[in-house]
Amino acid sequence: QKEVEQNSGPLSVPEGAIASLNCTYSDRGSQSFFWYRQYSGKSPELIMSIYSNGDKEDGRFTAQLNKASQYVSLLIRDSQPSDSATYLCAVNSGGSNYKLTFGKGTLLTVNP
Amino acid sequence: KAGVTQTPRYLIKTRGQQVTLSCSPISGHRSVSWYQQTPGQGLQFLFEYFSETQRNKGNFPGRFSGRQFSNSRSEMNVSTLELGDSALYLCASSQQGINEKLFFGSGTQLSVL
Numbered sequence: 001q002k003e004v005e006q007n008s009g010p011l012s013v014p015e016g017a018i019a020s021l022n023c024t025y026s027d028r029g030s031q032s033f034f035w036y037r038q039y040s041g042k043s044p045e046l047i048m049s050i051y052s053n054g055d056k057e058d059g060r061f062t063a064q065l066n067k068a069s070q071y072v073s074l075l076i077r078d079s080q081p082s083d084s085a086t087y088l089c090a091v092n093s094g095g096s097n098y099k100l101t102f103g104k105g106t107l108l109t110v111n112p
Numbered sequence: 113k114a115g116v117t118q119t120p121r122y123l124i125k126t127r128g129q130q131v132t133l134s135c136s137p138i139s140g141h142r143s144v145s146w147y148q149q150t151p152g153q154g155l156q157f158l159f160e161y162f163s164e165t166q167r168n169k170g171n172f173p174g175r176f177s178g179r180q181f182s183n184s185r186s187e188m189n190v191s192t193l194e195l196g197d198s199a200l201y202l203c204a205s206s207q208q209g210i211n212e213k214l215f216f217g218s219g220t221q222l223s224v225l
Contacts, residue, residue: 043216
């Protein structure tokens with residue numbers, strides 16, 4: 001079982017729609033969760049971080065965390081063509097050997 | 113503030129050689145972490161350095177090593193290169209560690225022939 005899995009893409013949504021990106025993880029001890037956006041040919045940049053169960057909102061972005069279900073999601077409201085990118089879910093496992101594990105990413109395309 | 117700087121931008125090596133990559137973090141950042149990115153495996157954590165000590169390590173063979181200097185600059189070394197080492201190598205810096213926002217450099221594209 002892969003440690004961090006993301007819903008397979010590519011995901012295509014029309015401009016103005018809500019894009020929903022999902023991620024599951026296997027390590028129940030995981031403590032920190034991140035969503036990075038990576039444009040083609042560019043480096044990842046942090047969109048959201050979430051550390052406790054529930055929702056966290058920042059502008060058009062909402063991260064949702066459910067530790068019982070080992071699930072984290074990212075919602076993008078009013079999607080714009082500039083949101084077209086690969087979205088990477090990253091999970092920091094806890095414990096003495098904590099490390100950052102990335103999912104393989106979901107390619108999102110927002111069509112004008 | 114200057115961003116994270118990685119050098120060189122591109123490298124071409126042959127199998128069996130070794131390579132050293134450099135990363136200068138954002139001023140004031142003490143944590144530097146390294147990642148390998150390939151189309152097949154995605155972004156994978158190599159290791160993290162904080163105050164000149166390796167604090168965490170991913171699942172990579174011992175051919176991959178690194179170090180950090182007193183000014184927080186970091187180098188990564190790969191010995192006995194294999195074709196499968198061809199990848200984009202990214203470093204990232206943060207103030208305290210990988211449990212907070214990471215700032216990534218532009219990466220070093222390594223091609224092993």
